[in-house]
Every structure is written in C-alpha cells, then in structure tokens.
Amino acid sequence: MLVARRLDEEAIALQRQGVFPAYAPAKGQEAAQVGSAAALDLNRDFAFPGYRDIGAAVAMGVDLVAYLATHLNTWHGGLYDPRTSRLAPINAVVGGPVTHAVGWAMGAKLDQTGGAAISYFGDGASSQGDVHEAMNFAGVYQLPVVFFCQNNGWAISVPTERQVAGGSVAARAAGYGIEGHRVDGNDVVAVFEATRAALDRARDGGGPTVIEAMTYRVGPHSTSDDPGRYRTLEDEQAWTDRDPLAVAAKQLSADDVAAAEEHAAAVVREIREGLQASAAPDAAELFSFVYREPTKALLEQQRAWKESLDA
Amino acid sequence: MLVARRLDEEAIALQRQGVFPAYAPAKGQEAAQVGSAAALDLNRDFAFPGYRDIGAAVAMGVDLVAYLATHLNTWHGGLYDPRTSRLAPINAVVGGPVTHAVGWAMGAKLDQTGGAAISYFGDGASSQGDVHEAMNFAGVYQLPVVFFCQNNGWAISVPTERQVAGGSVAARAAGYGIEGHRVDGNDVVAVFEATRAALDRARDGGGPTVIEAMTYRVGPHSTSDDPGRYRTLEDEQAWTDRDPLAVAAKQLSADDVAAAEEHAAAVVREIREGLQASAAPDAAELFSFVYREPTKALLEQQRAWKESLDA
Amino acid sequence: MPELSLQQALNLALQHACEDDDRVLVFGQDVGTLGGVFRVTDGLKAKFGDRVFDTPLAESAIMGTAVGLAMHGWRPVPEIQFDGFSYPALDQIVNQVARMHYRSRGVLNMPITLRLPSFGGIRAPEHHGESLEALFAHVPGLKVVSPSTPSEGYHLLRQAIADPDPVIFMEPKPRYWQREFFDPSEPVPPVPPGTSRVVRAGKHATLVAWGAMVARCLQVAELAAEDGVELEVVDLRWLKPIDVDGLAASVAKTRRAVVVHEAPLTAGLGAEVSALVTERCFGDLRAPVQRVTGFDVPYPSGALEDEYLPSADRILTAVQTTLEYRRG
Amino acid sequence: MPELSLQQALNLALQHACEDDDRVLVFGQDVGTLGGVFRVTDGLKAKFGDRVFDTPLAESAIMGTAVGLAMHGWRPVPEIQFDGFSYPALDQIVNQVARMHYRSRGVLNMPITLRLPSFGGIRAPEHHGESLEALFAHVPGLKVVSPSTPSEGYHLLRQAIADPDPVIFMEPKPRYWQREFFDPSEPVPPVPPGTSRVVRAGKHATLVAWGAMVARCLQVAELAAEDGVELEVVDLRWLKPIDVDGLAASVAKTRRAVVVHEAPLTAGLGAEVSALVTERCFGDLRAPVQRVTGFDVPYPSGALEDEYLPSADRILTAVQTTLEYRRG
Numbered sequence A, B: 001m002l003v004a005r006r007l008d009e010e011a012i013a014l015q016r017q018g019v020f021p022a023y024a025p026a027k028g029q030e031a032a033q034v035g036s037a038a039a040l041d042l043n044r045d046f047a048f049p050g051y052r053d054i055g056a057a058v059a060m061g062v063d064l065v066a067y068l069a070t071h072l073n074t075w076h077g078g079l080y081d082p083r084t085s086r087l088a089p090i091n092a093v094v095g096g097p098v099t100h101a102v103g104w105a106m107g108a109k110l111d112q113t114g115g116a117a118i119s120y121f122g123d124g125a126s127s128q129g130d131v132h133e134a135m136n137f138a139g140v141y142q143l144p145v146v147f148f149c150q151n152n153g154w155a156i157s158v159p160t161e162r163q164v165a166g167g168s169v170a171a172r173a174a175g176y177g178i179e180g181h182r183v184d185g186n187d188v189v190a191v192f193e194a195t196r197a198a199l200d201r202a203r204d205g206g207g208p209t210v211i212e213a214m215t216y217r218v219g220p221h222s223t224s225d226d227p228g229r230y231r232t233l234e235d236e237q238a239w240t241d242r243d244p245l246a247v248a249a250k251q252l253s254a255d256d257v258a259a260a261e262e263h264a265a266a267v268v269r270e271i272r273e274g275l276q277a278s279a280a281p282d283a284a285e286l287f288s289f290v291y292r293e294p295t296k297a298l299l300e301q302q303r304a305w306k307e308s309l310d311a
Numbered sequence C, D: 001m002p003e004l005s006l007q008q009a010l011n012l013a014l015q016h017a018c019e020d021d022d023r024v025l026v027f028g029q030d031v032g033t034l035g036g037v038f039r040v041t042d043g044l045k046a047k048f049g050d051r052v053f054d055t056p057l058a059e060s061a062i063m064g065t066a067v068g069l070a071m072h073g074w075r076p077v078p079e080i081q082f083d084g085f086s087y088p089a090l091d092q093i094v095n096q097v098a099r100m101h102y103r104s105r106g107v108l109n110m111p112i113t114l115r116l117p118s119f120g121g122i123r124a125p126e127h128h129g130e131s132l133e134a135l136f137a138h139v140p141g142l143k144v145v146s147p148s149t150p151s152e153g154y155h156l157l158r159q160a161i162a163d164p165d166p167v168i169f170m171e172p173k174p175r176y177w178q179r180e181f182f183d184p185s186e187p188v189p190p191v192p193p194g195t196s197r198v199v200r201a202g203k204h205a206t207l208v209a210w211g212a213m214v215a216r217c218l219q220v221a222e223l224a225a226e227d228g229v230e231l232e233v234v235d236l237r238w239l240k241p242i243d244v245d246g247l248a249a250s251v252a253k254t255r256r257a258v259v260v261h262e263a264p265l266t267a268g269l270g271a272e273v274s275a276l277v278t279e280r281c282f283g284d285l286r287a288p289v290q291r292v293t294g295f296d297v298p299y300p301s302g303a304l305e306d307e308y309l310p311s312a313d314r315i316l317t318a319v320q321t322t323l324e325y326r327r328g
C-alpha cells in the first residue's frame, strides 16, 4: 500500500516534470486495490484492470517500470507481460474489459483449473451496458469471476449519486441472483477478506460475486483535471481522516511503518532509475504486433515509411 | 384482445398463402399487450414497440393495414403515422428502442406535458446493455417511463432460465432504486391495472417502473421457426389453460363473447380487404426520406437508376 | 462426391474444425439447441457438448467473452445472428478483438472467427440485409473474408478458424441453399489469406465482386458473352487483406474494371478497390474503374430490395460505359 | 474583432444556438458542471440550466436518449467524450439516429448534432486519437463535417445544429487552442452542406484534407512554393456529402491530386475521394490520385504518434510522385 502511495506520488511528480504527459492518480484507493489483488492466487487467477489500478499491479508484483510505460507513452497497454504477470494489459475503455473477465472465467471453468478472474472497474463504468451484460452472463453460466467495483465517489466530474441509480452497485447483484457485498474500501483487511471469500466461493463453483469497495478518489481524475470545478476542498477533506494508509497504520507499530516507508522509498528509487533508463520505443515498432505475421500491405507501408525517413 | 388474436391468425394465414414473407405471431400475449396499451392516455403518452406487439397497436387504434405493411414488406417501420398514432415505428433491434422511451420521457418531463412513455421489450432483450443503460438513466433522472417486459418464456430457442440470470426482470428494478412488479401477463385486468398505476405514478413525478408480464409465446418465434427443435408439445400445452382469451372470457357473458367475435371478424375482414387493396410501394421511394432534402449525390444516383430502368 | 449446400458445407467445416482442434468453441444466440437460425451449427451441440453453447441475447458480451476465452487459450468461433446486429458489438470488435494482440505486444493471441450471416436478397426484416465489409476492412488487426460457393465456404471457414488472427467471416445469406458437388476431404492447395480467384477468364473488362454478387457477375458475363464481350470475373474473397496483385494482373490484361457490391456507394469497399487498381494500373486503364453498388440509402424493405441491389442491367450498363469510354 | 480559439468559437456557437432556439439541448459526460474535458461547453450549464446536463457514463444511452428527445421535438446536441468511445454507441447511431427519419417516412425528424472530439496528435491515451469519418460517411442518413479553423468551427457548428438531419461534428482536438481573429456576429454567405473551400490556390497539384491535416497541407504548400511548386489546398470540410464538383473543378485545373488523412489507409475516406476524383476527372488526371494517410495499424502510443500521422515529408514525397509520374 505504501509502495502504491509513494509510487503514485512519484508518478505525479514525474508528470509535473514533463516525463509523463499525463497520469491518473490512485491516491485514496490503495486499500481497495492492494487488498483485493493480494487475495489473488497468482498461479491460477487473473486480473483485468482499467487505467487507475496501479495498486493492484504493485500487489501482484508486476514489473512496475513496464507498467508505467503506458504513462511514458511508450506503449498503450504497458510493457509488462500480461501472461506471466496475470494482469491483462491496461485497458482504457470504461466498462469494456469487464466481459473479458467473464470470458476468461468461462475458459477457466471449461479447463477446470480452479482459477478465478477479477475485474476492476469504477462507479462510472457501472453505467455501461457491458457491465450489465457481463454480470448477466456470469450469472447464467455461474462463472468464477469477481466484479470488483471501486466506488470512489466520482466519474471525472459526475458524483456517484448522479451516476448510479439506486446508489449502490453491489445492490445490482441481487437482480442477477448473485452475491453482492459492500465493503469499506479504505480498510485493507476488510477488502482482502471480502475478496478472498469471493474468490474461494468462485473456485468452489459458487458463482460470481459483486464487491463494491467504498472509497474516494482523493486526487484529480487525471493530471489534466481540475476538481475545483466540481467539488470543494471540504468534500475532499472529509476523506482524509479515512485515508487507507492512516487506517492501516493504526494497526501497525511505528517501527513497522518506518520499515514500510524505507522499503517504499527503495522501490520508488529503483523504479525512478528504471524509468530514466527506459529506451524510447523503436519507431519501427509502429508496424509490429498488428497481426501474427504482417500482411503484404503492411510490409509495403513499412517500406515506404522507411524510404521517407531515409529521404 | 379478440381482434388481436383473430388478426394474428389472419396474419399467419396470409403468410401461409405467400402474401406475407414472414410474420412473428403474438398468440398468447394478447392480454399483456392489449391490457398495457389500453392504459395509455393517447393524448399525451407514447409507446415504443418491438416487432411482436400487434396487440398494442390494436388497443391503441393504430391503422392496422398500415401496421401490417411491415410484414407485407412494403416499409420496415410500418406505414402508420407514428406521431398521430402515438406508436413509434416498428423496431427490429432487440433492446435498441428502450433508450428512446427514456429520451422521450425526458422530453416530456422538460416540456411538463404530463405524458409518459412505455417501452415494450422481451425477456431476451433484457440481456442487452441498452436496457440496463435505459433503466439507469431513467432512475438517475426520475423519468416518467414504464419498462414493460413481456416475459414470454423464450427468446427464439433460449428459455428464460438460461437468459435472465436471477430469473426475474422485475427484480432488476430494485438495483436501480425504481419500482418493479411482476404481473400475470395473461390476465388482462391485472396488466391494465398495473400499467395504469405505473403511468399514474410516472405522471406524478414518481419515476419509472419495471413491469414484468409473465406470459407465453404459444406460437413459433416467427413463421420460419420450428419450436419442435427446442421445446415439447407438453410445454406448449401447459399454457393453453392459461390462454388470456379463456381467462377473460370467464369474466364475460356468452353474449358478450359472441359479440366480440363478431366485431373481431368484421375488423379482420376489413383489414384483409385493406391489405388486398394495398398498392405495392412506388419504386422511386427507394430514394425517399433518407434526408429532409435529398443530397446531390442521391439525386444523381436516382437519375442513374431511372436511366437504367428506361434502358 | 457429395452435393452440398453452402449451409451444409459450413456446418461440416465447423464440425471438422471442432474435431481437429479441441480448443475450438462455437457459441452465439440459438446456435446450440436450435442449430442456428440458418442451421449452420445444426448437430454440433449434440456432438461437442459444452464446446457448443447458446448465449444470452447480447452481442457485445458475446464478443467480449470471446476475447476472454482467447486469453485463456481457447479458439472461439462466435456467431452474431445477423449483419445489422454487429453494431452493439462494435466496440468489442474494434477496440478489443482487433487490438488485444497489439496491445499485449503479441503475447495474447486472438484467434477468433466471427461468423456473420451477411448481405441482402432474402426479403428479411430491417437490419437483416446489411453489408459491413467496408467498416471491418478499415480496422487494423482484423481480417475479412466472404465465400461465394459451398466449396469456398468450407475451405475458407477452415482457414479462418486456423488463422491466428481475428477473422470476420461474412456468410452470404442468399447462397446458403446453393448447392455444389465437391469433396471436402480432398486437400486443396494452400493459398495465403488475401488471395483472390479468377472464376471466369476474359479479356475485355474485369468484374470484381464477393459474396452473392459473384454469381450475379457470372450471369452478367454470360449475357455479355452473347454479344461477344468477354468479361473476366474475379472473386475477391478476402476483403482484408485485399489481393492487389491479383487485381492488377487481371486489369493489366483487360484494362478495364467494374467493382460490384451490395453496400452503399459512398465509402464502400468499391472505393478502396477503385483506388488500389488505379494506383497500380493507371497507365493500363482505358477508363476509370466503375462502381456498381447499393445506393446511399438504408437497406430497404423486401419490396424494394431488387431495385436496391446491383442488378444485371446496372452491371451491364457499367460494362458498356467502360468499354465505350473515351478520354474526355 | 476578437481573437478566438477553436474551443472558444465552438463554445460561442453552442451558446448562440441555445439562445436562438430554445429547443436546443446540450448533454453528455462531464459537459455540465465541468464544462467538458476540453471546456467546449464551459459556462453553458450556468446560462441554460436544465437544457445542459451531465449524463451517466453510457454512450449508447446518450445517443438513444437523443433519439427519444428528438421524437419529442427537441434539438439534441450530445457529446461523446472521445472519438474512440463512439463504438459503444454505434448501434444507436447507425440503426437508430440515421434511420428514424427514414423508418418513419419523414414523419419523425432527427435534428441531432453529435459533437465528437476527434483525430490524433495530442499524446493522449489509447482510443483518444481515432478518425472515424470513413465509417460515418458510409452510413446513409448521416451527414459528417469537420472544421479546420475557429471561424469554420463557429459557422459549421451553427449550421450543423440548424440542419434538420443528423450531423456528426468531428472537432479536431489538436486545433482546439489554435487562435484566429474573426467576428462571429458577422454574417457569412450561406453555403449548403457539402461545399468544400479552397484555402490556398495553386496550379500544379491539389491537396485535399480536413480537420487538423488542413494546416499541415498549408505548411506543405509553403514548403513546396519555395521550390516553385504551387499547390492548391482544398479543405473538404463536409465529409458527407462530399463536394465532388469542387474537387473536380480544382483537379481540372491542376490535373493532379493528393488526399491526406489521419485514419488508416485501407477503406479510409481517401479511397472515396480517389475514386470520385478519378471517376470525374479521368481524362484530366496526369497521375493516379495519391493517398497519404495513417498506416494500417492501431493508433499508436504518443511516442510513435508523429511517425503514424501524415508528415510534411510524406506529403511532399507524394507531391513529388504525382508531379514526376509518367504513364507506364
């Protein structure tokens, strides 16, 4: 959690220094992300993130320099290996990847691996048709998937109460005949336990679960955003007491906290250096990975492009 | 209701005679359609149908020859005037028109007309993302709209239990903080009363309602369908006792029923004659109604088309 | 040698694909118990059990599920019931199916074959007669193919399913019941995706078509032959990648080309064919490439369908135009 | 005469449209309180209250709601936040927005203007740099327009909102902060939809472009002029209907054309421009129409963006190709 927080701060700093063109801060959501991802069994489970889930990447041990490549503008999906990381490529379509978790869970069920999928999405995403279709599919086929909604109060400038009719994403679960739970998203232990229980149930053939982790996006939507246009400082202040790190620190000794800070600082330093050492992408990669084998037309375009460079 | 039934039978006969290329029978769903549409105030409400809602058209007094033009293959949306009929054009996209009812209801609310919208859709349609988005919008804005789901047990070959996770479309309403009711869709009075209550509530600013009318598609999905591939005659038989006409007839005198039959026969005769007298569409209409004014490119295409006819 | 309809040939291709590769999954609306509204998946559920299944009525989830299944190492062959109902799934097709391999830098394969009953001509309701090839062909990461005969259907579907990339497989509905004698077990020489085929040789002009329009062009070629005009008919087959070499070879010979499709004219795939042929064969061409297409109107109701679709007359008129063309 | 950025000009156009017609409604994600992620709707909520509102995060419902509002007699001006998020709404746009007027035989009007921040060049995340014009231009019932300057933005947006048909209004994101001196209150001579404009006269070749590529073509024309090559630059503006007469008039003079766009090559709108120009000007053309476009790859991450987009160099190379072309 502390690594996630310090890394988030570092990313914002890097954006201010012009290293990152933009960044979507996760501050305030560390418990939700770390607590849920820590519950995964990385030998058989798989996670489907959005664009603000760096805490999950931290908890899953993903190569964070490679993860941050998306913000360095090197590669949209990040440079980490999704297969070995058990984390799907970063996905910027709000709601879009939720059905992927359902499909993956169906694959796991067919293969009887005992693996479960977790899908990360926001309160805003819950309005998308895809999320409904995903929950309905998961309910019909009783798939091992956890729908993990971080209700952080906002979708850019729109507060949850003008986004989520009825006020609760977890409450939607009943309509699909599946489990639904709200948890304090700023209590890392509560999140961990709820997620682990849902994953266990999923493995045992108990079907899908919706978890709505109630949290708060303390920072702006992205570094280009100006929250002053839609919420007050008091609004934001109200959540500082509930800072997930403060909540967690209460359960730890001062020494533990100091050690954690030291560890986080070391990790962040390493990542900073890793980012500095990151090579700009090879321009020829413009033509890579479109198909398994490039088509003739693409090779022709690549040839023309090379010629225009040499000209 | 009897008109709807007899007209449905006539349409099937016309399909067998080759007059209609295909038809989607509504048999068994007359109470749901007629009961709900009869609750509308045609001076201020508006209905959004699918492709199997002829009973609603009958109850609303829509020009039925013009309605059946869609099956005559004259014009996809039907030839009736949707504005004066208060019935949107026939819509073949399952789930697609549900958000139109929401938009129309928003328009009515902004204009403070006291009008309410009703959206007709099926159990299969409830799986579509659009239906979820529509319910969420309606809940967020508290719009005067009734989501009228005819749960007729089947979406082509897929039974409701493998379509609707949780088993109930009405139960989804709670997740949006809106009213949801199941009614016996074969009891025309129950349907009428539930719909009228929902419309009244909508007018009074009480917001949207989901009504799930439990009924049965007694016939095939369409005249090209073969239900023997996915259900048994016993399945079908089980519903004959609950035939909405039989249920209604119990509450009427034999004289009333006879009079209704006579009326229905007269209406059907008139429609049959109307269909026979229907002119084939003017081929030049191929280029009509694409824009308010045809573009130059379209006029050019029309000119070339005419020339090729004359050649 | 059996006589098979396109519907039967496709059914057999699915069956053989499932037999040869136990990672193949077939799913979509009504493809299981019913065997598909066109019976293309008939009998597969009985043969392959859980690997063939009905889905709820949600096209976006069908394609999103396919993405997740592919990520788990399956080889999904989903169906969308009709062309016009692809639109709800377009976000998944364009932003996810076509990109996951790219986004993951080649780590996640997307060997998905989307079966899509396509095109018009069967007097069906609204949204059941659309031609979406231009839209799909514009999307990097997708391949697009459409068979014109039963044997083509069999082999192209096998090839599409075996392909490591996502393929949109557009089945020409009006040809489902068209029959042909051929032996599916007879091996065919492998041709890479993006290869067209000359279905009739000629020298005065080249007709380029795909799907159901290939048969119509052959009919036109018969008519023209009566007047001594020898038309070459090219079945493009692969609509992405397009066989520009094959087209150029034909036009180098005939020096005239007419492209025929059902989709509306503006920004249709005929424009791409026209541009490609002109880029490659400008010196050879004796006339601009002619386009005979659907009009820029919504696909009409059955009564107007024949007026909308490229008729033999309209194609013949275009042939005449190109033959008589005099540089202004 | 004020100096206005494109973003300010569009904001003013929306404000004036709302003032002049009290049936105009402005809505979409974050367009109300926030004033839009690009501030194009800034201040409108304060001025027009309920007529400007934020929606939940669901593009399909945004467009479906627009259809219903139009049926109730409103004049909706929805926004989809970014080009790449149009896909979830495509079913509504193609099957409903573009067809309701047709389906109802002209009874139900659909005067909907979809504002769509479009095109690349701003180093944004995935799906924020797409060019969907070919897709929209293919759809009967839609009109498509894209402004290249602040004054164009003002007048075209007013025209789009006043238009009785659905218009896709593609705003070139990288031009939002581009400034121009002009007086929006000064009346402009009315030009019908589908009229292009010559932004620089020339005689050696015609460059055809829209959106942000117009500025790039002007820059190319400057460079070419240094070598004595006089390029005519046509801002197509209306991508549907396309001004084929305007294009033909220019090419009749220059006899050479290069079309430039950001979208991938295959089945892009450049193919349509190429086909149209060739059909109309075959006798005049001294070389095949050249296409300089994005490559057939997904829109890349920021680091590769400049390599993807048509560069001045690539456009100049195409100009040289057309000038030096010798019929084979």
Ligand SMILES: Cc1ncc(C[n+]2csc(CCOP(=O)(O)OP(=O)(O)O)c2C)c(N)n1
Pocket (backbone or CB within 6 Å): A052, A092, A093, A094, A095, A121, A122, A123, A124, A125, A126, A152, A154, A155, A156, A217, A221, D029, D057, D081, D085, D088
């Ligand atoms: C389909 C789609 N529509 C719009 C956007 C633009 N967008 C990016 S983030 C965002 C808000 C998302 O809110 P939420 O789901 O609550 O996630 P959060 O940002 O709060 O983590 C929007 C509208 C998008 N990325 N995808």
Ligand SMILES: Cc1ncc(C[n+]2csc(CCOP(=O)(O)OP(=O)(O)O)c2C)c(N)n1
Pocket (backbone or CB within 6 Å): B052, B092, B093, B094, B095, B121, B122, B123, B124, B125, B126, B152, B154, B155, B156, B217, B221, C029, C057, C081, C085, C088
């Ligand atoms: C978006 C979309 N997908 C698929 C279809 C094809 N289709 C037509 S009716 C139907 C079943 C609909 O079932 P339901 O909503 O229960 O309505 P019912 O037919 O029972 O009245 C299907 C799959 C369609 N029309 N629209």
Ligand SMILES: [Mg+2]
Pocket (backbone or CB within 6 Å): A122, A123, A124, A150, A151, A152, A153, A154, A155, A156
């Ligand atoms: Mg949020």
Ligand SMILES: [Mg+2]
Pocket (backbone or CB within 6 Å): B122, B123, B124, B150, B151, B152, B153, B154, B155, B156
């Ligand atoms: Mg049904």
